[in-house]
Amino acid sequence: DTGVSQNPRHKITKRGQNVTFRCDPISEHNRLYWYRQTLGQGPEFLTYFQNEAQLEKSRLLSDRFSAERPKGSFSTLEIQRTEQGDSAMYLCASGSTETQYFGPGTRLLVL
């Protein structure tokens, strides 16, 4: 499978715990995007990387959120001290603003 993959697909955690999600983009894509989608809403932009450089961050990305793409390939999104409001689907996409390929998402539930 040469599409975008995300792990884990589901995560249940207790409030206050830290979680980390991983995204593996399509190998030849140098752009990688993270989005968050809550029930009944469209995805919201969180952050964007070109290669290993994080070029843009949404104001939605509080200081509890951090994203990395250390070697310009896979990316991780970490949420520290999770809150119930963090419960959402976290989507990763690679490509460009002209063509984006989405991963299956990681569904987070914070209890």
Next chain:
Amino acid sequence: KNEVEQSPQNLTAQEGEFITINCSYSVGISALHWLQQHPGGGIVSLFMLSSGKKKHGRLIATINIQEKHSSLHITASHPRDSAVYICAAGNTGNQFYFGTGTSLTVIP
């Protein structure tokens, strides 16, 4: 006001009906995307438009750049078309703005 507005939010149709979903955007765009999301599933890109009209099978997407409006049409709708359809605008600043989606249910 959201940068991308979709209508209707929910749509129920009988199998075989012609369906139209509308999208209006307020940002300058480099491309307008129509996406499909099945319950619990990932997002699939249906169309990417920067002008005119595109057709793929029973799906047709149009865009009017001057009016900042796009439509997605489904001809001869089928229950397997039931999904959430999302309009997304990609701008020259590398941001992606999504509509809230239109939930379509096609009844046999």
